[in-house]
Amino acid sequence: MIVDLPDTTVSQVARSLVKVREEGGAVALGRVLTLVIATSHGLEEEAIDAANDASREHPMRVIVVMTNPEGEARLDAQIRVGGDAGASEVIVLQAHGDAASNPDSLITGLLLPDAPVVAWWPDHPPAVPAESGIGRIAQRRITDASTRPFAADRLSTLARTYAPGDTDLAWTRLTHWREQLAAVLDQPPYEPVTAVEVVGSSSSPSTALLAAWLRLKLEIPVTWRYASPEEWDHGIRSVRLTRSSGDIVLERANDIDAHLSQPRQPGHDIVLPRRTLRECLAEELRRLDPDVLYGRVITQGWELLGPAVTGVTRG
Incomplete structure (x- = not known):
């Protein structure tokens, strides 16, 4: 009505x-x-x-x-x-x-x-x-x-x-990325991550927020860059975590799937769909108390994060 x-x-x-x-x-x-x-x-x-x-x-x-x-x-x-x-x-x-x-x-x-x-x-x-x-x-x-x-x-x-x-909501769109990366690091071998690279579209503020989260949680410098529109035109493209045994790479193939590769393990495709506006809004409405982690990432993590390697203005 x-x-x-x-x-x-x-x-x-x-x-x-x-x-x-x-x-x-x-x-x-x-x-x-x-x-x-x-x-x-x-x-x-x-x-x-x-x-x-x-x-x-x-x-x-x-x-x-x-x-x-x-x-x-x-x-x-x-x-x-x-x-x-x-x-x-x-x-x-x-x-x-x-x-x-x-x-x-x-x-x-x-x-x-x-x-x-x-x-x-x-x-x-x-x-x-x-x-x-x-x-x-x-x-x-x-x-x-x-x-x-x-x-x-x-x-x-x-x-x-x-x-x-x-x-x-640029932070909320990262939930599945953060879940996948946390799950990978919870598996053996439990080696420290020595380097991180995050790549995404220049139109995606989630790229910088993901880099800021990794900088805060791993306590190591994080390299991040914006891909050219020809290379990748929207959203996060990939995350590379370097350890002594080799690189872990989580790379989006399309709007639904991503490919995960790890040292001495067969690569495999995982479902990593882009989140809808409804999904992001529903997630934010599940909690009515302050999101402490977001607060730390947007303040402390962002402050620690260096500029994008391409020289594109941060933001």
Whole structure:
């Protein structure tokens, strides 16, 4: 069910939500959190689709906020419940003019009572997420360094502005890579790693984050570089771990598979699919406490990591 509320107020939206829930038989019981999505017009549907999919694991209220400082003061809203909202209830707010000047005031009256708040900026996050109006309300704050703006110093900015509760989907996309590399190093021979090389696309901030994680965990210098677009055009390409017995190489072959080669062992293909937006969002919603490891990687690991060997600006 979709209900449009043109030129409305927050209080009218709240009353309409109760009415829609009562008439449609939908209930708020079991909603475990409120997810606030601050995004740009035209990009909201992809974020809503991801949230709807993730809501099957995390029933929640989703509030989508889009602001346009131009024009007359006006608030348009839309409520989605039932089949149009997965296991969540979705409130879409489009604020114009003066009504867009204080987006946190738009959502305060729509939050689930006594439930955690997670803020997600799919694009164009605030300069300091934890100090923004919406960020101050939230226990967790999710950004995505792979989306607009495509700033060369994006990771340096994340490191400089980090506060407990911050996380980034460029980090979440590394989960399977970190699992595979940790599993390899947990197998004999238990030799120290003496050198590391990480290669990935220049459009992938996950490349630098993986290098920073390895630098932090292995406590050795890590070489990382951006591949040319002809060599590799998106995501992480490969990781090489050097030990006295030889090199361990985990190299992606395509969007689904990777090849693992180790000394004195036959090489084999493993499933290493690229993670969807829904998978990354669902993972981040599983925890509402600060991600301590991410905090250490984006601050300590990033500080220890040297620049990319190609001379491309870090970030």
